[in-house]
Amino acid sequence: MQKITEFLARFNLFVPIGSVVAKAACEAVFEVTGVVINERDIRYSNGSVYIEGQSAIRTAIRIDETAILEKMNAKLSSHSVKVSSLR
Numbered sequence: 001m002q003k004i005t006e007f008l009a010r011f012n013l014f015v016p017i018g019s020v021v022a023k024a025a026c027e028a029v030f031e032v033t034g035v036v037i038n039e040r041d042i043r044y045s046n047g048s049v050y051i052e053g054q055s056a057i058r059t060a061i062r063i064d065e066t067a068i069l070e071k072m073n074a075k076l077s078s079h080s081v082k083v084s085s086l087r
Contacts, residue, residue, distance in 0.1 A: 018044045020079055021072075025049050025086075028071035032064045047084040061086060 021044040029037055035057055043050040049072075051058060061068060065086050072083050 017079065017081060021049060021076065021081060021083065024072050024075040025051070025068075025083075028068045028075065029061055031071060032067045033060050035060055044083075047082065048087055049083055049085070050087050 019039070022039040022042040025042050026037055026039055029035055029051075037051065037053060037057065041052045043052075051061060068086060069083060076083065
């Protein structure tokens with residue numbers, strides 16, 4: 001008979017897809033623009049990433065949107081997630 005901790009350990013492997021996308025978005029935005037954003041300011045829904053924050057930061061992200069999307073999709077390819085837009 002398994003101990004309860006051994007049984008529950010297998011569920012620690014599951015990571016919510018929103019947190020994976022938020023981490024990839026933070027890394028991609030920093031690599032392309034040099035702007036640091038917090039993972040809490042990012043939401044993922046239906047293939048779109050929504051970024052909250054100051055309008056100057058969102059404008060900098062909007063200018064380099066295609067490069068950011070390419071980097072994000074490259075990082076997320078192992079998770080079978082595709083991001084189509086930044087908002």
